Amino acid sequence: EPEVTQTPSHQVTQMGQEVILRCVPISNHLYFYWYRQILGQKVEFLVSFYNNEISEKSEIFDDQFSVERPDGSNFTLKIRSTKLEDSAMYFCASRSDRASNQPQHFGDGTRLSIL
């Protein structure tokens, strides 16, 4: 069964450094998402992306965050200048279309640790 893949599984970065998290969504999917889960807390929506542009973003997704679909297969989340509080599990998800009977499929996540 097709799946969403994320790399790396674990990223350790110094505070202030830039980090790029990568995702390969399911190939025929059109809607892409990033979520964040701080340890012990709920899964929080960051951003949704469709037709090469951001559809919606949360208040968490400020100017230090950006997303890109550079080559038609990868979907990346960039954090420009990381802070300690960015440490979390980041999940990518994709969905085939906007029809309400289609679920999102999630990757296994990237654990980001900021030192």
Place this chain on the structure above:
Amino acid sequence: SQELEQSPQSLIVQEGKNLTINCTSSKTLYGLYWYKQKYGEGLIFLMMLQKGGEEKSHEKITAKLDEKKQQSSLHITASQPSHAGIYLCGAASGTYKYIFGTGTRLKVLA
């Protein structure tokens, strides 16, 4: 903004026992998703409910969306250690945004 509240927050049951997890929304639900998460891993889709009164089953897990579409329940019959994990309900909040509940951590004792 819409919120999803789950209860209980955690549950420890003996293998073979039945259990129920609830998810209550602050607004009408237009599609409610149930996912399972193992600690430190991704979310695995279990099932989706759309219509008030709808009930779906997959193996020993049954989920139902109430008629007023503001609450869903997930019921596990004859629980097994493989059912252990964190159960999350999720819903669309607006056109492109999805929210998740607080999660219910389930432990099944062999």
